[in-house]
Amino acid sequence: MRRIAALALFSFSLHAADPLYERAQAKLDAIEARKVPRGSTLRFTPAEINAWARVKVPEAVPEGMRDERVELGENAATGYAIADFLKMRQDKGKDTGWLMARLLEGERPLSVTVRLDSAAGRCVVHLVQVQISDVVANGTVLDFLIKTFFLPLYPDAKINEPFDLDYDIDSIAIHPAAVTVTIKK
Secondary structure (H helix, E strand, O other): OHHHHHHHHHHHHHHHOOHHHHHHHHHHHHHHOOOOOOOOEEEEOHHHHHHHHHHHHHHHOOOOEEEEEEEEOOOEEEEEEEEOHHHHHHHOOOOOOHHHHHHHOOOEEEEEEEEEEEEOOEEEEEEEEEEEOOEEEOHHHHHHHHHHHHHHHOOOOOOOOOEEOOOOEEEEEEEOOEEEEEEOO
């Protein structure tokens, strides 16, 4: 029994001591504490972003999402996960009618592609496409999904509308090799 407890504790400490997660979190902490020198640019590699997501996404969405990962492109990123939308709604305390519950229940592969425009302390996250299993949603269908599913769960989210960046951030840029965050001069 002691060996099992020791093994569990050891495996937990390995997860908590992920150097990629720690490096990404240290950069975010420095930005939040405004300890990054003016005019500096911080780079977040895909490995750091994915390590951070493995720890933080389950904290934000404890039920209904697993196997999260991100792929970066030029001014765009795609996030992948296995999602159970019914569990996600229930975790947020949302009631779901019988028919909607039957449509939403079960795990499905999910991908979400966003495009980012950022400059002069402002940012716009454009939701380009959502794919659930083999069904692709974009355009008016995507707008409907945002209004009826996403925004009720995350009412403070800013999708397709500009918002001010905080923490003295001037801009955020996505490239295949890294996400860069530039601090105002």
